[in-house]
Amino acid sequence: MKSSKAFKFPQLTTDKNVPLLDLSRQYRTIRDKMSAALINVNESGQFVLGPEVQKLETNVALYSRTKNGIGCASGSDALLLALMAVGIQPGDEVIVPSFTFFATASCVPRLGAVPVFADIDPVTFNLDPQNVEQRITSKTKAIIPVHLFGQMADMVAFRKMTKDHPDPLRQQIALIEDSAQAIGAELNNIPTGNWGDFACLSFYPTKNLGGAGDGGMLLTNNDDLANEAVLLRGHGMAPRYYHKKIGINSRLDSYQAAVLNVKLPYIDIWTKMRQQNAVRYYEMFDKVGLTNTIRLPDLQSNRRHVWNQFVIRIPDGLRNALREELTEHKIGTDIYYPLGLHQQECFQYLGYAANDLPETLRASEEVLALPIFPELRIDEQWTVVQGIKKFCDANEGRKVFPVAA
Ligand SMILES: *Cc1c(COP(=O)(O)O)cnc(C)c1O
Numbered sequence: 415m416k417s418s419k420a421f422k423f424p425q426l427t428t429d430k431n432v433p434l435l436d437l438s439r440q441y442r443t444i445r446d447k448m449s450a451a452l453i454n455v456n457e458s459g460q461f462v463l464g465p466e467v468q469k470l471e472t473n474v475a476l477y478s479r480t481k482n483g484i485g486c487a488s489g490s491d492a493l494l495l496a497l498m499a500v501g502i503q504p505g506d507e508v509i510v511p512s513f514t515f516f517a518t519a520s521c522v523p524r525l526g527a528v529p530v531f532a533d534i535d536p537v538t539f540n541l542d543p544q545n546v547e548q549r550i551t552s553k554t555k556a557i558i559p560v561h562l563f564g565q566m567a568d569m570v571a572f573r574k575m576t577k578d579h580p581d582p583l584r585q586q587i588a589l590i591e592d593s594a595q596a597i598g599a600e601l602n603n604i605p606t607g608n609w610g611d612f613a614c615l616s617f618y619p620t621k622n623l624g625g626a627g628d629g630g631m632l633l634t635n636n637d638d639l640a641n642e643a644v645l646l647r648g649h650g651m652a653p654r655y656y657h658k659k660i661g662i663n664s665r666l667d668s669y670q671a672a673v674l675n676v677k678l679p680y681i682d683i684w685t686k687m688r689q690q691n692a693v694r695y696y697e698m699f700d701k702v703g704l705t706n707t708i709r710l711p712d713l714q715s716n717r718r719h720v721w722n723q724f725v726i727r728i729p730d731g732l733r734n735a736l737r738e739e740l741t742e743h744k745i746g747t748d749i750y751y752p753l754g755l756h757q758q759e760c761f762q763y764l765g766y767a768a769n770d771l772p773e774t775l776r777a778s779e780e781v782l783a784l785p786i787f788p789e790l791r792i793d794e795q796w797t798v799v800q801g802i803k804k805f806c807d808a809n810e811g812r813k814v815f816p817v818a819a
Contacts, residue, residue: 519761
């Protein structure tokens with residue numbers, strides 16, 4: 415990644431209103447194409463699946479260098495369909511992170527199976543392979559690593575404990591990538607979509623490739639699994655009104671596909687802009703001398719990070735205070751995620767204590783997401799960094815810094 419151009423670093427001008435995400439800036443650059451695409455759908459009279467969805471499936475699969483793309487109604491449904499297609503049954507165990515969005519785990523009990531929460535690597539926030547290994551039992555039927563914030567999890571390690579393991583029983587464990595935040599992310603130059611049985615994409619508007627509503631896609635190199643997913647997303651129906659399986663209704667709308675077909679050609683440009691914004695944060699935090707005070711996200715080697723989020727850590731119980739102060743300065747931030755799934759009310763029946771997953775617990779208390787969207791301006795980033803600097807200076811006396819290892 416190249417360094418940003420010379421920037422003057424002016425004095426803090428607060429109350430500038432820096433949004434966490436402003437979708438309208440992107441919309442303005444593709445407005446005419448989007449209007450034309452939607453009118454086309456209206457004229458075609460085809461509103462569910464159809465040629466726009468087929469085009470999107472082909473092109474997203476091509477972009478991901480995966481054989482098959484199967485559009486569906488959301489990233490959440492993509493995960494559910496993946497588990498259905500690999501044959502998850504009641505009583506099966508599925509290992510998932512606790513530090514993730516709810517949908518990574520909610521698909522599991524929907525099939526009567528048991529979510530087994532594993533802890534994260536504190537450096538990357540991604541599922542910790544060693545912790546997963548300890549939780550594998552004879553009932554484990556799938557593992558769902560999440561490429562959180564846009565950086566790939568250690569899929570080499572997860573393949574070693576499943577697909578590339580000498581034990582045939584281990585080889586049968588399904589490996590499903592939750593790539594909702596990570597379209598285009600790569601590990602060892604191999605994109606997400608090629609590391610397991612399925613990868614699940616989300617086209618929710620805040621994702622790197624976002625529609626004008628809900629949408630999702632399954633990617634797979636396995637033709638049998640692709641056919642199964644196609645069957646299951648359409649009520650298990652083939653041919654019309656003859657039902658082979660008890661599927662669900664999770665088809666992708668033509669409107670969503672039309673919008674996404676307009677946006678897909680820009681994805682690498684937008685990713686590059688996110689990457690440049692990330693580089694600039696590193697430079698700016700260095701400039702104000704905060705790189706040992708707050709913890710900046712870690713760039714792992716051999717990975718293409720697509721920066722769906724730029725998440726810093728504020729240790730020692732000051733995260734919420736910082737966030738409040740930034741909000742007062744009209745600087746948008748968010749917390750992904752404030753409570754691990756193992757602590758959620760709906761998962762209490764599984765019997766986890768908060769400290770069973772100490773890194774998840776700590777992350778949920780320390781993380782703060784800063785604006786990183788492609789169209790974010792340099793002066794806005796500087797406002798964010800200055801706002802954090804001001805807070806850190808004011809709190810130096812509280813002897814809470816520096817960062818714990
Ligand atoms: C957004 C997201 C999902 C769910 O996608 P939807 O399209 O909103 O259903 C699943 N997992 C992760 C990690 C996500 O960020």
